[in-house]
Amino acid sequence: MDFQRLTDKLFLQSTVSMLSKLRCVTFDVTGTLIAYKGELGDYYCMAAKSVGLPCPDYKRVHEGFKLAYADMAKKYPCFGYAAKMPNIVWWKTCVSDSFIRAGYDYDEETFEKVFRRIYSTFGSSAPYTIFPDSQEFLRWLRKQGVTVGLVSNAEYRYQDVILPALGLNQDSEWDFGVFSGLEGVEKPDPRIYEIALERAGNLHPEEVLHIGDSMRKDYMPAKSVGMHALLLDRFKTPDAVNWKKSGAPVLPDLLTAQEWVTSVQLNC
Template sequence: MWSIQVLQNPTFTRHSCRRLATWAKEFPRRIRVITTDVTGTLVSFRGSLSDHYLGSAAKCGVQIPQGTSFERSFARAYREMCREYPCFGSNMMTAKEWWKLVVLRSFAHSGTTLTPEQQDTVFQRIYSLFGSLKAYEKFKDTLPFLHWVQRKNIVCGILSNADERYGDSILPMLGLTHDELQFMCFSKDWGFEKPDGRFFLAAMQQAERYLHHPGSSKDPLLPGHVLHIGNDYAKDFEGAKRAGMHAVLLNRYNEGDVAQEWQRRGAIVLNDLMDVVEFLGRCNCQLG
């Protein structure tokens, strides 16, 4: 077992005017492992958060104050919980208990009063909804990409700031199982979150189990053999680069200004997973 070390990239510089971190572009020579984020990368949310939360509350007879920005109330509650109980509660509470606190705080911040009975019924309705196909769908290129990865003998797995329900039920419900994704690392299970380099390198340890089979290369897995795919500059791109890995960001939702800023700061930005296939082809790197 090799030790976990977070690397400082020697090409890391500072922009003289904006004082924003920039990275020199580096292209892979060999990719043996791909790690990927979940939402915004493999899977998309369906509908809006406010529709799901407020619709569930309305069905339970809850009146929502007029002029409420529920997305803002939810964001505040989510930030508070991440600060007070990081990694979805880690070993301090279950993910379901963590999400119940988020839901109840979201309604409280919106000025909505729930009776004790409504607290239970509203939460259970929301929690069940976010474990169903009403809240998620996979992108059309997800399975074709994962099948291409398999044909190239690349080990592929999840690296996500999420709880274990994704791996236990949500991804399998969408047809994404251990047949397509050999390993799944969720921050709830590990007690680390992106961009913590320990989380990225813990995923390498998981991937290494699937590299050594009869007929496979005995070469040690290096951070430079790993490509991480995500959609957040700090968590996905910088986190992976600081761990010594390669990284690309997906601009799934055509956020032009955001994508341009990512590119200005040194990120490789692509539109979808098929663009990742083309990118690796242009790099002419060894696969598997």
């Protein structure tokens, strides 16, 4: 056997596919498995019109919400987990502040009706859509004997209501979830990934792959605890150029992710 053939043989013997080494794959949820449908203003408009009010200005409401959400997330992170704030109170404060910042100061009775409509809408599947490759890929992984976990900066309604309504059910598409509103820790804190490793059965990080859509919240913290990671660029974000330059694997969808996990070779 010539030297090149021997070298090639030794190389093949010393590498295996990533899929054969994986025991768990964890996923970000929004932007990775599901997406928002329409604009925030659409739902605030519908809520206002349901009580006979005119539509709030879309741009002002959007900007008001961004500021209000950032303020609430800073004061009461993880949807008020540490403060033991009820989920509905956290959102009521946030939505009220969103309207006020946008220039709409409704009386208490009117706001209560508007808020109830918004809260119930965002606690349903109505504002979301599932990517067509999500369910198939999750089921495929589980058929390979791979545990599937979700790691999301979301509150309990994602787990209990929204994901099942979209066809992403525990025990058929995923095995466990780590949601910031239920855990009191959120991405990009690496601890949320350590919780995921524990939930998966105290796995070694190198046995787990995380798939998400954020370099800061998904890729970097997952890699920091020793997990494999890849990024999805479903919306052709300009940031993806820099992600690739940094050496991160960046793929357009879960169909190519399936090809990736079966073709990438790891050292034994």
